[in-house]
Amino acid sequence: MRYHDPWYDALASGWGETDGTDGTGGPAPEVPAARREDADHAVRAGDVYLEVQRSAAFQEVRGRYLRFVVPATVVFFTWYVAYVVTATTAPGFMARPVAGAVNVGMVAGLGQFLTTFLLTWAYARHARLRRDRAALELRWDTQELTRGIRGGTS
Amino acid sequence: MTGNHQTLALLLFSAFIAVTLGITTWVSRNRHGSEEEFYAGGRLFSPMENGFAISGDYLSAASFLGVTGLIALFGYDGLLYVVGFFVAWLMVLFLVAELVRNCGRFTLADVVAARMSERPVRIAAGTSSVTVSVLYLVAQMVGAGSLVSLLLGGTSPAARAWTVIGVGALMVIYVSMGGMRATTWIQIVKAVLMMSGTIALTVLTLVRFHGNLNHLLLTAAARSGRGAAFLAPGLKYGGDWTARFDFISLGLALVLGTAGLPHILSRFYTVPTARAARRSVVWSIGLIGAFYLMTIILGFAAAAVVGPDTLRKSNEAGNTAVPLLALDLGGGADSTGGTVLFAIVAAVAFATILAVVAGITLASSASVAHDLYASLRRPNAKPRSEVAVARVAAVGIGVAAIGLGLVARNLNVAFLVGLAFAVAASANLPVLLYSLFWRGFTTRGAVWAVYGGLIPALALVLLSPVVSGSPESLFPGVDFQFFPLQNPGLVSIPLGFLAGWLGTVTSTEVPDEAKHAETEVRALTGAGAV
Numbered sequence: 218m219r220y221h222d223p224w225y226d227a228l229a230s231g232w233g234e235t236d237g238t239d240g241t242g243g244p245a246p247e248v249p250a251a252r253r254e255d256a257d258h259a260v261r262a263g264d265v266y267l268e269v270q271r272s273a274a275f276q277e278v279r280g281r282y283l284r285f286v287v288p289a290t291v292v293f294f295t296w297y298v299a300y301v302v303t304a305t306t307a308p309g310f311m312a313r314p315v316a317g318a319v320n321v322g323m324v325a326g327l328g329q330f331l332t333t334f335l336l337t338w339a340y341a342r343h344a345r346l347r348r349d350r351a352a353l354e355l356r357w358d359t360q361e362l363t364r365g366i367r368g369g370t371s
Numbered sequence: 372m373t374g375n376h377q378t379l380a381l382l383l384f385s386a387f388i389a390v391t392l393g394i395t396t397w398v399s400r401n402r403h404g405s406e407e408e409f410y411a412g413g414r415l416f417s418p419m420e421n422g423f424a425i426s427g428d429y430l431s432a433a434s435f436l437g438v439t440g441l442i443a444l445f446g447y448d449g450l451l452y453v454v455g456f457f458v459a460w461l462m463v464l465f466l467v468a469e470l471v472r473n474c475g476r477f478t479l480a481d482v483v484a485a486r487m488s489e490r491p492v493r494i495a496a497g498t499s500s501v502t503v504s505v506l507y508l509v510a511q512m513v514g515a516g517s518l519v520s521l522l523l524g525g526t527s528p529a530a531r532a533w534t535v536i537g538v539g540a541l542m543v544i545y546v547s548m549g550g551m552r553a554t555t556w557i558q559i560v561k562a563v564l565m566m567s568g569t570i571a572l573t574v575l576t577l578v579r580f581h582g583n584l585n586h587l588l589l590t591a592a593a594r595s596g597r598g599a600a601f602l603a604p605g606l607k608y609g610g611d612w613t614a615r616f617d618f619i620s621l622g623l624a625l626v627l628g629t630a631g632l633p634h635i636l637s638r639f640y641t642v643p644t645a646r647a648a649r650r651s652v653v654w655s656i657g658l659i660g661a662f663y664l665m666t667i668i669l670g671f672a673a674a675a676v677v678g679p680d681t682l683r684k685s686n687e688a689g690n691t692a693v694p695l696l697a698l699d700l701g702g703g704a705d706s707t708g709g710t711v712l713f714a715i716v717a718a719v720a721f722a723t724i725l726a727v728v729a730g731i732t733l734a735s736s737a738s739v740a741h742d743l744y745a746s747l748r749r750p751n752a753k754p755r756s757e758v759a760v761a762r763v764a765a766v767g768i769g770v771a772a773i774g775l776g777l778v779a780r781n782l783n784v785a786f787l788v789g790l791a792f793a794v795a796a797s798a799n800l801p802v803l804l805y806s807l808f809w810r811g812f813t814t815r816g817a818v819w820a821v822y823g824g825l826i827p828a829l830a831l832v833l834l835s836p837v838v839s840g841s842p843e844s845l846f847p848g849v850d851f852q853f854f855p856l857q858n859p860g861l862v863s864i865p866l867g868f869l870a871g872w873l874g875t876v877t878s879t880e881v882p883d884e885a886k887h888a889e890t891e892v893r894a895l896t897g898a899g900a901v
Contacts, residue, residue, distance in 0.1 A: 263885030269898075270888040278895055286465040293461045294626070297454075301622035304451055304604040305615040311447075312603030318588035322447055322603055329454045330660060336461055337656045341649065344469075349646060352896045359898035 265362045269355065278351050285343050289336055296332060300325055379710060383718035387564075388541065391725070394556045395549035407901075409758045410477040410737045411640040412551035414901075418647045420559060422654020425638050427558030427565070428730040429629075429655070430662060432514040432723050433788045435565060438663075439696075440689025442670025443682055446591070446601035448608050449670055451618070453663045455625030460659065462630045464652045470807050470894040472639040472648035476901055478734075479636050479799060480742040483806045486886045487814040490746045495821035497742030499798035500633040502825060503791055504735030505772060507632070508728060510787030512538065512776025515724045517690065517784070518717075532777055539773035542728045546736065547762040554729045555641060561719075561726035566662065568719045572693070572712075573665040575700040576672040587668070590675035601674070617856045621789050624860030628792030631799030634734035645897050672696055690784070694720070732765050732772075739764035782837075782845065789858050790832060797824030797863040801871045807894060809875075811882045816875030823870020824863055831859035 269275050304311055304322060311322030407413060416424070434456065441449030475481035480496035512535050519534040545553055580587045588602060595601040608618035629635060639648040673682065673692035676699050685691045694716045698704055701712035740761035779787070802820040805812045831854045832838065838845050840852030856862075893899055 263889060266889040266892045267885050269892050269896075275892060275896070279891070282895060290462070290465050293458065297458050297622075297626055300454065301451065301619055304447075305608060305618050308603055308605035308609060312599065314599075317585040318592065318602060319585070320599075320602055326447075326450050326454055329458055330664060333458055333461055333656070334660060337464060337653055340464060341653050344646075344649060355892075355896040356898045356900075359892060359896060363899065 262363050265359065269359050269362070274351065275355055278348060278355060281343075281347050281351075285340065285347075289340065293332060293336055297329065300329060379714035380717040383714055384721045387560075387718060387722045387725075391545065391553075391557045391560065394560070395545055395553040398552040398556060399549045404756070404758050406477065406741070406757050408552070409550035409761060410637065410733075410741065412555050414641060414643050416555060416641045416651075418642060418650035419654055420555070421638060421642050421647070421651035422658060423562040424555045424558035424641070425635065425651060425655035426658040426662070427562035427726055428634055428638060429659060430562070430565065430723070431511060431727040431788065432518065432720060433510065433784055434663075434666065435569075435723055436514070436518070436690045436693055436720055437688070437784055437788075439666050439670040439673060440682070440686070440692040441607070442667060443673035443677070443692040444679055444689040445607040446595060446597070446671075446674070447604050448606050448618075450667055451604070451608075451622065452625070453666060455622050456629075457660055457663050459626045459629035460652065460656045462626065463635070464649070464656065466804065466807070467630045467636070468639050468648045468652045469645035471636055471803075472642070472645045473894050473897045473900045474807070474890060475636075475640065477637065477640055477737050477741050479631075479633055479803060480738070483802055483817055486806055486812070486883065486890050487817050492814060492817045493742045493746045495818045496799070496802065497738045497746070499794070499821050499825045500738040500742070501735050501768075502829075503631070503795045503799065504633055504731050504738070505768065505775070506787060506791040506794060507634075508731050508735070508768070508772040509775045509779055510784050510791060511724050511728045511731070512772055513780055513782060513787065514690075514784045515721070515728075516776065516780055517686075518720055518724070531780060535776045535780075536773055538725060538728060539769045539776070541725060542732050543766050543769040545725075545729045546732045546765040550758075551637075551641060551733060554733050555638075557726050557729055561722045562658065564719050564722055566658065568716055569662060569665045569669070572672075572697060572700060572716070573668050576668055576676075576696075579672075579676070579700065584668070587671055587675055591671040594675055594678050596679070613855045616861060617858055620793075620856050620858040620861035623864060624789060624793035624796050624858055627796035627800055627860075627864060629795075631795035631803065632792075633738060633795075633799070634731045637734045637737060638730075645900070669693060669696060672700075676700065688784075728772075732768055735768050736761045736764035739768070779845075786837065786857065793858055793860040793863065794825065794828045796860060797828040797867040798822075799824075800864075801867040805871050805875075806890065810884075810887050811875060812871070812887075813875050813878045813880045813882050815878035815880065816871045816873075819874025820867055820871025823874070824867025827866045828859045828863035831856075831863060835859070 303325070308322075311320065311325065313321045315321060315324055438449060438452050438456075441452060443449070471479075471482055474485060478497070479500055480493045483496050484492045515538045516531040516535045519531060545557060576587070580590075592598055592601040597606065600606065608614050639651070642648050642651055670692065673696040677692065677695045682689050682692055682695065685695060694713055697712040697716040698709045701709035703709050740757045744760045744764075745757065798821050801824055802817050805820060806817060834851065834853040835857055836844055836852050836855070837857050838852070839847075840850040841847070844852075854862075
């Protein structure tokens with residue numbers, strides 16, 4: 218059977234490249250052996266991920282991400298719900314004129330657009346400057362570690 | 372409507388079909404038929420291309436025609452829709468886009484199933500994805516049918532039926548021949564066309580009012596016959612508390628539903644990295660935001676220039692506000708400018724429906740083949756290529772959508788879209804957020820989260836005044852109405868989250884620490900991402 222999917226290709230070729238730690242060594246392991254070996258690898262790859270997850274570098278990336286998105290999500294969601302609830306429960310307040318034909322409701326609606334644009338900009342900037350480089354280094358390190366086990370996957 | 376409009380609109384629309392079919396043939400000239408190619412277009416689109424494609428996928432006829440019509444008829448209350456549709460993108464940007472790109476391969480179920488016992492979770496997430504897609508598809512089909520009868524003059528049921536069948540057949544050709552690559556290029560072409568059309572109309576409006584938006588608003592308010600009330604909330608969703616709660620429910624569904632729409636999620640897999648996924652969302656937020664700001668201007672302009680009486684006479688729901696505005700801005704019904712502009716807008720509206728329909732069909736055929744078929748086939752059955760199954764699924768979903776579109780032809784398009792958003796927010800969002808962010812989430816929690824949102828959402832709709840118990844409902848003759856709101860979001864979204872939590876705390880399964888570590892590390896770093 219031929220898989221054209223590169224993901225499967227990588228996995229299949231990986232089995233043959235192991236350094237024989239399981240005693241299967243040969244270039245074309247039997248299917249049951251490969252399966253057992255695969256499960257074994259999965260366990261050890263899990264250890265790698267646990268190790269990376271506990272590392273200070275990863276906790277820093279995770280912390281930076283969560284410290285931005287949790288407050289930002291709370292802020293935009295509260296602001297949006299407040300807007301919708303005010304529009305439905307206090308239309309009189311929203312109708313109060315501000316300047317010319319523009320009333321409080323119009324200003325609040327355009328304010329939603331403005332905050333969305335601003336938060337998008339702030340998130341993109343934060344991710345680019347504070348997260349991307351560290352995440353990329355972690356990615357290579359993690360893939361290096363899992364490659365050692367899986368022999369070429371990912 | 373005179374013959375000139377129709378001929379020109381048909382010509383432009385035929386040109387769009389010819390170009391898109393050409394694209395489909397061109398991009399599929401040496402396809403290899405791999406899953407990577409069919410579901411994700413080879414994952415090599417640039418952020419800008421994907422940003423245009425996302426906005427093309429997201430801005431359906433409900434936005435281009437429906438929302439402008441609502442603003443033209445109800446003033447400020449129409450604007451509330453626009454805000455909900457737009458703010459929802461922050462949810463996608465912050466919590467979903469990058470993490471989903473890093474963890475999954477083709478579908479929502481990939482992300483969830485990575486941590487759980489695969490089969491039940493895949494079946495659950497696949498079922499809810501297909502349900503959401505079919506609801507969304509039916510809305511687009513109904514829109515196509517009514518658009519044709521309105522714009523091309525033919526109000527005969529046969530003309531509508533043939534339009535729906537034609538749209539369905541075309542989308543099946545696009546999707547099954549060209550896969551994600553062709554669908555993406557169709558979205559890009561459509562997004563460029565729609566943005567250009569909207570910019571042109573906005574510029575003409577501003578010229579007409581000498582750039583004075585205050586004057587535009589005042590004219591719209593005066594022409595509406597409601598005065599200042601037109602510019603304040605309450606015309607559509609004021610009155611009794613049922614209507615107000617209904618609106619809060621809709622607002623919640625709009626802002627939380629976008630992040631659970633399968634055809635939006637699948638777009639993130641067409642770019643190479645999570646960083647590219649983020650940049651494509653930033654592009655699409657820019658495009659969608661600009662589009663909706665112009666929609667607000669066009670809606671008020673339709674009220675000020677065309678007037679609500681003419682709009683209501685043409686279409687009770689206001690769906691023809693933009694084409695009628697174009698006719699007037701171009702110089703009136705008898706002028707060349709008016710005819711040309713009207714035809715362009717009508718052709719853009721058709722293109723919009725076709726492109727959105729193609730995007731949704733692709734996403735749902737991916738769910739059928741990659742999630743449902745792969746989990747449900749007998750283990751010793753002859754393995755068949757997933758892509759072949761997906762092609763067959765596209766035909767099947769096309770036929771189902773055509774059938775349902777014909778049955779539901781009298782339902783309101785905006786309502787159907789709101790319903791699809793509510794189901795997406797109830798069934799897809801809780802399971803997605805839990806599996807990305809909750810360490811202790813288990814298989815039972817995942818399955819309960821999906822069904823605990825999906826079943827109440829659908830059941831509440833069945834028991835709502837939409838289906839029975841009022842003169843406007845689907846079955847006006849019978850009355851089994853029990854739930855007062857038209858949109859189930861206010862109840863079913865919290866139920867989805869609650870069910871996921873309940874399923875997790877009652878399950879005996881010990882959450883797999885290593886699998887959670889893998890999901891978290893992969894989500895935030897991109898390690899091992901395909």
